[in-house]
Amino acid sequence: MDAEAPRDGKLEQALKAAQLYYMQDRTMEAIARELGTSRSSVSRLLSHARETGLVDIRITSPLERGGFLEQRVRERFHVAAHVVPVPSSVSEVDRLERVAMTAARLFAQFVDSNMVVGVAWGSTLTAVSRYLPQKETHGTTVVQLNGAGNTQTTGVDYSSEVLQRFGDAFGAKLQQFPVPAFFDDPATREAMWRERSTRRVLDVQGRMDLALFSLGSPSAEVPSRVYVGGYLDRDDYRSLTEDRVIGDVATVFFRADGTWRDVRLNARATGPDLDRLRRVPRRVCVVAGAHKLASLRAALAAGLVTDVVLDETLAERLVETL
Structure with missing residues (x-):
């Protein structure tokens, strides 16, 4: 056994x-002899090279339907689409995991030194955070x-775990936002937004170079955390129905036509308003499952997204509506 x-x-x-x-087509046995180690150690070294980003493997096929779908989405919505091939027979949980894995690798390519990177939380972002490769940056x-936070929990443990994985992956400084997901009263949020400690976080958000988020949807088979985590009560659901809401970005709700300003619950929400989000140079949306079609279509039409990572079935449904 080789010493570490x-x-x-x-x-x-x-x-x-x-x-x-990869460059000289040498076998693992030949590499092992050259490096004076075992074949199993070479296998681990190659895995380490992929995990740390030394090696970036891409598969490109002119026959792949994903390429056609990416082109159609790009032409219609003017966004960069990254379609993940997923068989229609897999469960929604497996579908999410496969999309999250691809999104994590792609997102790491976008992150660089001296960036401000905004990250939402939720079921999808939790999955993405588990697959992030290591990429050392500076000043990020x-x-x-x-x-x-909600009436059951502060939310700090949950959100900080997701945030910590991003910080660890990129060697980045973390800026938490320790406020509730929704205030009980819009006036409370207005007062809190005047506090210097809160304004400092909002100022950091205002300098974002890159944002990563998913889309919430109350009808998804893998429910968005905001809809099942105790964040909304019966009156909130009634309000969302009356306001014809179909989804949300970072707990800011929107309709099918992309409008959001007069959605009543948004006056109590703590996510960035959608005008502010649109000012971020690169906005990466990760979404899986056909049940997210309506919210994705609205987010794209509203110009909230510059890059979208989605599964093949969802991409097919999206282009069918064109």
Whole structure:
């Protein structure tokens, strides 16, 4: 059994193994002999190279339907679409996990040093956070987009766990937003927004270079956390129905036509208003499942998204509506 190499030595060996394997078509046995190690160690080095971003594997096929779907979405909505091939027979939970895995790898390519990165929370972002590769950056800040507290919990443990994974992946400074997801009274939010400690977080959000979020939908088979986590009561649901809401971004609700300003619950929400979100240069939306079609279509039409990661079935449904 090989002794564990020092961290820098392991990185150097992983790079060497990757160059030999992917660039020179050497076998693992040949690489093992050259590096003076075992075949199993070479396998681990290659896995380490992929996980740390030394190697970025892409599969491109002119016959792949995903490419056609990406082109159709780009032409119609003027966004970069990343379609994840997922068989229609898989469960919604597995579908979400596969989309999240692709989104995590893609998102890491967008993150760079000295960026302010806004991250929402929810079922989808929790899944994405589990698959983030390591990418060391400098001077990067990850800021929470919306509060997570409700009458049952402060939400700090949950939201900070998601945020921490992003911070650990990119070596970034974290900026939490320790406020409720929804205030009981709009006047309370207005007063809180005048506090210096809150304004500091809002100022960080105002400097975002990159934002990552999903779309909430009350009809999804994998329910959005805001709809099942004790954040809304019966009166809230009635209000959303009366206001014809079909989804939300970071707990800010919108209708099928993309309008949101006069949705009553938004006066109590803590997520960034959609005008502010549209000012972020790159806005990455991760969404899985055909039940998200209506909310995705509205978000795209409203110009909330610059990049979308979605499963093949959802992409097909989206282009069918064109």
